[in-house]
Amino acid sequence: MARRRRKQKLPQTPVEVTIESLSQDGKGVTHIDEKTVFIEGALPNEKVTFTYTSKRRSYDEGTVYEVLEASDERVEPKCEYFSICGGCNLQHLHPDSQIKHKQQSLLDALKHIGHVEAKEIFEPIIGDQWGYRRKARLGVRHVRKKGRVLVGFREKRGGFLADIERCEVLHPSVGAHLKAFQDLIFEMDAKEQLPQIEVAVGDHATALIVRHLEPLSASDQEKLVSLAKTYAYQLYFQPKGPDTIHLVYPETAELFYAHPSFNTKVFFNPQDFFQVNTSINRQMVPRAIELLQLTGTEHVLDLFCGLGNFTLPLAHNAAHVTGVEGDDTMVARARKTALENGIANTEYYSCNLMGDMKGEPWLKQHYDCILLDPPRSGAKEVIALFGQLKAKRIVYVSCHPATLARDADTLVNSLGYTLLGAGIMDMFPHTAHVESIAVFEKK
Numbered sequence: 028m029a030r031r032r033r034k035q036k037l038p039q040t041p042v043e044v045t046i047e048s049l050s051q052d053g054k055g056v057t058h059i060d061e062k063t064v065f066i067e068g069a070l071p072n073e074k075v076t077f078t079y080t081s082k083r084r085s086y087d088e089g090t091v092y093e094v095l096e097a098s099d100e101r102v103e104p105k106c107e108y109f110s111i112c113g114g115c116n117l118q119h120l121h122p123d124s125q126i127k128h129k130q131q132s133l134l135d136a137l138k139h140i141g142h143v144e145a146k147e148i149f150e151p152i153i154g155d156q157w158g159y160r161r162k163a164r165l166g167v168r169h170v171r172k173k174g175r176v177l178v179g180f181r182e183k184r185g186g187f188l189a190d191i192e193r194c195e196v197l198h199p200s201v202g203a204h205l206k207a208f209q210d211l212i213f214e215m216d217a218k219e220q221l222p223q224i225e226v227a228v229g230d231h232a233t234a235l236i237v238r239h240l241e242p243l244s245a246s247d248q249e250k251l252v253s254l255a256k257t258y259a260y261q262l263y264f265q266p267k268g269p270d271t272i273h274l275v276y277p278e279t280a281e282l283f284y285a286h287p288s289f290n291t292k293v294f295f296n297p298q299d300f301f302q303v304n305t306s307i308n309r310q311m312v313p314r315a316i317e318l319l320q321l322t323g324t325e326h327v328l329d330l331f332c333g334l335g336n337f338t339l340p341l342a343h344n345a346a347h348v349t350g351v352e353g354d355d356t357m358v359a360r361a362r363k364t365a366l367e368n369g370i371a372n373t374e375y376y377s378c379n380l381m382g383d384m385k386g387e388p389w390l391k392q393h394y395d396c397i398l399l400d401p402p403r404s405g406a407k408e409v410i411a412l413f414g415q416l417k418a419k420r421i422v423y424v425s426c427h428p429a430t431l432a433r434d435a436d437t438l439v440n441s442l443g444y445t446l447l448g449a450g451i452m453d454m455f456p457h458t459a460h461v462e463s464i465a466v467f468e469k470k
Contacts, residue, residue: 041076053459114180141432149450154306161228227297234297405430
């Protein structure tokens with residue numbers, strides 16, 4: 028029988044330190060007896076006291092107890108729940124400094140992981156700072172000791188839900204009404220059986236998917252429909268897996284977001300993945316197309332195309348666009364959306380871009396340019412095949428600097444591309460998440 032690990036006894040007395048730098052996940056970094064310590068809530072050049080939250084073999088962690096000498100970059104968080112809620116972790120850092128930190132994170136990753144340097148550092152793409160988040164999963168929990176229901180994100184430390192009544196980064200159609208959610212669910216028979224509410228906000232409507240572990244009574248259903256009517260929500264129930272999601276109110280519903288620059292609408296279902304920050308997305312897509320330097324005659328390959336966020340606008344600027352995505356449902360929806368937009372010069376393939384792609388028909392075609400927007404794990408499997416595709420330009424949209432840097436290493440140091448430029452896009456303000464864009468060229 029394995030022995031239980033003893034719970035570690037941590038020092039209780041606050042320790043005074045000076046913060047040296049900021050980690051990629053937004054924590055202050057210092058060293059004590061040559062051991063790295065990551066301190067939540069601390070900023071570079073600050074003198075703080077902190078208490079330990081964990082001690083590990085190679086590093087320790089802590090949280091600020093008191094700021095003795097504050098950084099000039101420190102600001103007062105807008106959200107009153109910032110100290111407890113884990114939804115954001117950089118509201119105490121000035122927005123301009125957040126951008127500088129994210130840009131430096133990208134450049135450091137390219138240099139130290141990818142062993143490459145960009146010839147040009149692009150100006151950051153910046154958008155809405157507050158109320159920008161249009162996609163989220165909110166936890167729901169009835170807390171008997173508090174005599175109320177909590178709805179929101181998890182705490183910064185631990186697995187409990189944060190006790191909040193509004194959220195400043197969520198789209199206001201939801202973020203301003205968390206208290207109404209809490210009060211209504213508390214009156215429901217099934218308040219113990221609702222673990223999650225998924226939120227999806229389109230340009231003209233907000234959808235809620237209510238996950239419930241047991242069948243809802245007629246009374247509970249009426250309460251939720253009443254909430255939907257009050258705030259003009261589209262209401263969906265999910266009794267089991269994703270395939271059980273169904274519309275409850277109104278009788279018919281539609282979600283979309285538009286690309287006004289291209290007179291294009293992207294239709295989606297509330298459980299679909301889409302870019303959460305509309306103001307950034309409406310700058311990002313035109314920027315990607317600009318970097319590809321399209322003249323209208325090119326054949327473009329769009330990898331990890333999803334619903335066609337890039338594919339459809341690309342089609343207005345290229346002779347032909349081929350979209351490839353691993354999710355069959357999203358491929359079907361992208362194909363349908365293209366038809367609904369009157370776009371006839373696109374085609375779509377379903378393919379696991381992280382698996383065996385041998386024999387895939389789309390790999391046998393010629394492409395002048397490639398655009399890819401992979402998940403956090405990057406695109407190393409498909410990039411290994413870029414040598415045979417021989418595209419002259421590649422635009423890489425990334426949500427993780429480390430995997431972009433790793434893939435840039437392959438493109439530059441193995442396949443002979445030049446990294447012409449790179450820069451960040453502030454898709455998730457007040458968090459340490461770094462979204463970036465890079466362009467590669469082969470002469």
